[in-house]
Amino acid sequence: PAVHLKLLVEGEEESGSPHFRALVEERADRLTAEAVIVSDTGMWDEDTPTVCTGMRGLAECEIELYGPAQDIHSGSFGGAVPNPATALARLVAALHDPDGRVAVPGFYDGVAELTDTERDLFAQLPFDEETWLRTAASRATAGEAGYSTLERLWARPTAEVNGIGGGYQGAGSKTVIPSSAMVKLSFRLVAGQDPEHVQEAVRGWVEARTPDGIRHRITFAPATRPCLTPLDHPALQAVSRAMGRAFEKKVLFTREGGSGPAADLQDVLGAPVLFLGISVPSDGWHGPDEKVELDLLFKGAETTAHLWGELAAALR
Known part of the structure; x- marks a missing residue:
């Protein structure tokens, strides 16, 4: 050749x-x-x-929150000690703002914004949203305001909850304050973002939002650069x-x-x-x-x- x-x-x-x-x-x-x-x-x-x-690119983490040393009775202690499952729910709820942007301070540092030429090229593709939704096994689109579906998929960073758990999840009821709760998050990164910077931003965000009486641990998997x-x-x-x-x-x-x-x-x-x-x-x-x-x-x-x-x- x-x-x-x-x-x-x-x-x-x-x-x-x-x-x-x-x-x-x-x-x-x-x-x-x-x-x-x-x-x-x-x-x-x-x-x-x-x-x-x-x-x-990709950054992944698992966040664990710990409260009481063991599951404790919600009647005897509920309303008087911090609940790690409640703290975790508040943490996840704060992950995005009302416009669908990731609310972690510093997350968007360095993001390469789409040019008008790139947006025009994306728009030239024969994209049918209804067909795409069937492929996605979903009923509606969602995401960051101000961007099309393809722009969200290809050129915007994201934060997604991959799994969440804590407390009693078996049949029937068990009225406890759980000792721990966890969530798995993944962040898709775009050109201009540095995975290590994103990881540190997420660490700081979790630490700032962990209430008194709750201990946290965050573990990151190896990251992939965009x-x-x-x-x-x-x-x-x-x-x-x-x-x-x-x-x-x-x-x-x-x-x-x-x-x-x-x-x-x-x-x-x-x-x-x-x-x-x-x-x-x-x-x-x-x-x-x-x-x-x-x-x-x-x-x-x-x-x-x-x-x-x-x-x-x-x-x-």
Whole structure:
């Protein structure tokens, strides 16, 4: 091909890629590159070729609140000692403001705001909200005010409750003040956000909202950084041209709402990360009947064949 190729196979993406960055840093001299191509994305649908320009990052935590040393009787002690389940409910209720923004101070520091061009490109996609809601098994959209559904998914950071519990949850009743309660939270991050800064902001927010008589513990999982390639980057334009040649259609641009380790390559190697994937939502990712459309697979191979020459010219 018109460029030198180095292949890196990553097998921990579904578990947060805990060892990936260390590997990239250790082997950085062998991985030097002018551009990185990642295949772990897809297209909008079978008839709409698209190039992904970035992925959100991820920070996860578990918050535990502790009150009495054991469950105690709500008749004998209720109303006179702090209840960790009540404190947790108030904490979760304070996670968002009335406009759907994350209410953690400092959470939005550094967020890269959408440009008018990016919003226009998102709007060009054939998005049908009713169809999307059926895919989401949901009855209504929700989220940060002032943004469309796609903008919320791709370009805005989020905070979600993944699980919550505490106290007695079996059959019947048990009138206790529980000794503890917990919640699991995940934060999707966008370009410009630093996971470590977000973690510290969440720590401070939890500490400030933990009432007297309640002890808290917060545990974070390994974080994933967000990544974004500028629309005008020559390497990204090379991917778009290669796909356009193969599909013989106008190529649109998307982002991914999920997360992956691509930002580690971008950070350590100092090279733009480009996404080239031909999978489509109907492929049933992670399902027992996951598939690939052969016509698209062949188009992907053709795109790749065009890409090497396009990249060589763009990065010359």
